[in-house]
Amino acid sequence: MPDAAVHVGSGKVRELYALDDDRLLLVASDRISTFDVVLPTEIPDKGRVLCGLSAFWFARTGATCPNHLLEIRPDGRSMECRRLEMLPIECVVRGYLAGSGWKDYTQTGVVCGHELPAGLHESDRLPEPIFTPATKAEAGHDENIDLETAAGLVASERLEQVQATALALYEFAAAHALERGIVIADTKFEFGLDADGTVLLADEAFTPDSSRFWPADEYAAGGPQPSFDKQFVRDYCESLGWDKTPPGPDLPDEVVAGTRARYVEAFERLTGIGFDRYMDDPGVVVR
Numbered sequence: 001m002p003d004a005a006v007h008v009g010s011g012k013v014r015e016l017y018a019l020d021d022d023r024l025l026l027v028a029s030d031r032i033s034t035f036d037v038v039l040p041t042e043i044p045d046k047g048r049v050l051c052g053l054s055a056f057w058f059a060r061t062g063a064t065c066p067n068h069l070l071e072i073r074p075d076g077r078s079m080e081c082r083r084l085e086m087l088p089i090e091c092v093v094r095g096y097l098a099g100s101g102w103k104d105y106t107q108t109g110v111v112c113g114h115e116l117p118a119g120l121h122e123s124d125r126l127p128e129p130i131f132t133p134a135t136k137a138e139a140g141h142d143e144n145i146d147l148e149t150a151a152g153l154v155a156s157e158r159l160e161q162v163q164a165t166a167l168a169l170y171e172f173a174a175a176h177a178l179e180r181g182i183v184i185a186d187t188k189f190e191f192g193l194d195a196d197g198t199v200l201l202a203d204e205a206f207t208p209d210s211s212r213f214w215p216a217d218e219y220a221a222g223g224p225q226p227s228f229d230k231q232f233v234r235d236y237c238e239s240l241g242w243d244k245t246p247p248g249p250d251l252p253d254e255v256v257a258g259t260r261a262r263y264v265e266a267f268e269r270l271t272g273i274g275f276d277r278y279m280d281d282p283g284v285v286v287r
């Protein structure tokens with residue numbers, strides 16, 4: 001009998017288990033967070049959508065960068081992956097000016113050392129995508145850092161390599177998504193090294209939890225954009241006047257159903273695969 005999986009870590013909405021010395025199991029739950037708080041109500045199949053999307057992108061970007069995916073379990077939410085030595089930086093690519101990028105720009109005109117043109121507005125598309133690394137905070141928010149600081153954490157040759165890889169991955173996925181009506185405004189990657197020192201893409205990739213997905217048909221720069229996946233949840237929470245400190249509110253059935261439908265819609269648009277087919281046979285996304 002194989003050894004039991006040993007729990008080795010928890011994220012806000014994911015769990016990590018060790019299978020053996022070389023393999024981990026990354027399990028995507030149906031938990032949802034908003035305004036940095038995990039809510040008491042789950043969104044059915046959210047974890048399956050995110051796991052399936054990650055696997056879809058891993059299968060289609062393997063030529064640009066090898067990745068940690070070994071297989072998806074039949075439950076559709078658990079990914080067996082290679083155990084790597086993770087690089088100690090978050091590799092963020094921004095194609096649009098939002099979140100902390102917009103905040104840094106308003107204060108200094110600079111984002112992670114990139115001097116951007118004057119006069120940009122919130123959510124503007126950038127002249128070209130920029131690589132904006134961040135530290136991995138144990139608690140609280142990741143902190144944006146410039147390339148020199150990042151090079152002190154991973155060595156400058158390694159940084160050049162992951163920067164070029166991250167930009168290439170973003171360009172590929174953002175173009176694919178835009179053809180299907182979704183703007184990927186920005187995205188976060190994590191990379192790790194295998195025993196040979198090869199860089200692999202790890203964690204999740206191009207999911208709505210690791211990226212900002214915006215509906216392309218509603219895109220209008222000059223202010224914040226609606227979230228493709230979480231907007232019903234945000235609107236409901238705002239309508240309550242909740243102060244955004246834990247505990248978060250329970251979600252009513254119609255908000256749960258509407259949000260589940262948006263996750264499924266993102267999956268089906270991006271993959272071109274019916275979500276029911278994925279539920280039947282999760283391997284369908286990697287073939």
Ligand code: PZK
Pocket residue numbers: 009010011014015016024026027068081082083084085086192202203204
């Ligand atoms: C790894 N995390 C993030 C924390 C989660 C996820 N392939 C890998 N090898 C070694 N370590 C990791 C990975 C990956 N991916 C990922 N932390 C370590 C994390 C908590 C829960 F689901």
